Amino acid sequence: MYSEKKLQELKELAKNIRIQSLEQFASRGFGHLGGAMSIVEILAALYGDQMRHDPKNPHWEDRDRLVCSKGHAGPSVYAALALCGYMPLSEMKTLNQEGTNLPSHCDMHRTPGIDVTTGSLGQGLSVSSGVAYGLKVQGKDSKVFCIVGDGELQEGQNWEAMMNAAHKKIDNLIMFVDYNQMQLDGPVAQVDNIADINAKIAAFGWNVIDVADGHDFDQLGEAIAAAKSHTGSPTAIVCHTLKGKGVVWAETEWNHHIDVTREAADEAIAALNA
Numbered sequence: 001m002y003s004e005k006k007l008q009e010l011k012e013l014a015k016n017i018r019i020q021s022l023e024q025f026a027s028r029g030f031g032h033l034g035g036a037m038s039i040v041e042i043l044a045a046l047y048g049d050q051m052r053h054d055p056k057n058p059h060w061e062d063r064d065r066l067v068c069s070k071g072h073a074g075p076s077v078y079a080a081l082a083l084c085g086y087m088p089l090s091e092m093k094t095l096n097q098e099g100t101n102l103p104s105h106c107d108m109h110r111t112p113g114i115d116v117t118t119g120s121l122g123q124g125l126s127v128s129s130g131v132a133y134g135l136k137v138q139g140k141d142s143k144v145f146c147i148v149g150d151g152e153l154q155e156g157q158n159w160e161a162m163m164n165a166a167h168k169k170i171d172n173l174i175m176f177v178d179y180n181q182m183q184l185d186g187p188v189a190q191v192d193n194i195a196d197i198n199a200k201i202a203a204f205g206w207n208v209i210d211v212a213d214g215h216d217f218d219q220l221g222e223a224i225a226a227a228k229s230h231t232g233s234p235t236a237i238v239c240h241t242l243k244g245k246g247v248v249w250a251e252t253e254w255n256h257h258i259d260v261t262r263e264a265a266d267e268a269i270a271a272l273n274a
């Protein structure tokens, strides 16, 4: 789908989102690395191509919205925003420190470009649905993209939101499921199994698109384009991803919230640049 030139541009953006996320974790010494890395290509596809937004005007009324419901992945969202020009890259060194604009979890009152405060899992889809409905009522054609974790889907509020969004035909709402199959304390299937997730979401009246490789831009781009043109129901894009993706020493089973030394970050950045 993408031209070679655009593909390279998106890959470069994804690489730099990883690098700038690592800079944040290294400056703080630790963080939610695994779940930040699994959504990098989703963020790059959105901010680098599919989303209507203006870094010079973060509150532009006609923008699309992004709600990172898995708010602990804030650092990769901040990196994407900074790389698009919402803030200087120098802010990356302030993650979760006194007076920062970059708290560990997303905060709409602190960070330019963050549309909704998140961190308490399970709430972002309800808020996204309300925002999307409000936009429709106002006659706007803006989309609301919401990224939820697969472990997060164990929270019952998601299913209430899904039921209502289908009932109200909120078709400008697009949910990404970051289906990395891991959560804080182990495999989702062992902690509280959500399978068969596609069938469950479809049973709630949603259009469901399965993306076999959530790190592949062609697959993501096609899915997002299809979701944007779909009418009559909200769409879920279930992205099969890898927690810790792209960080050489983090593509392991235990990478949820980990120490990140300067040396470890440098090693990962060198591998990304190689």
Ligand SMILES: Cc1ncc(C[n+]2csc(CCOP(=O)(O)OP(=O)(O)O)c2C)c(N)n1
Pocket (backbone or CB within 6 Å): 034, 035, 036, 038, 070, 072, 119, 120, 121, 122, 148, 149, 150, 151, 152, 153, 178, 180, 182, 183, 184, 185, 243
């Ligand atoms: C309501 C609530 N309970 C618990 C937590 C602590 N917590 C933070 S991340 C996380 C795991 C979430 O798993 P998943 O949604 O799969 O995210 P990912 O593994 O992709 O990072 C938990 C339990 C929280 N932030 N909010």
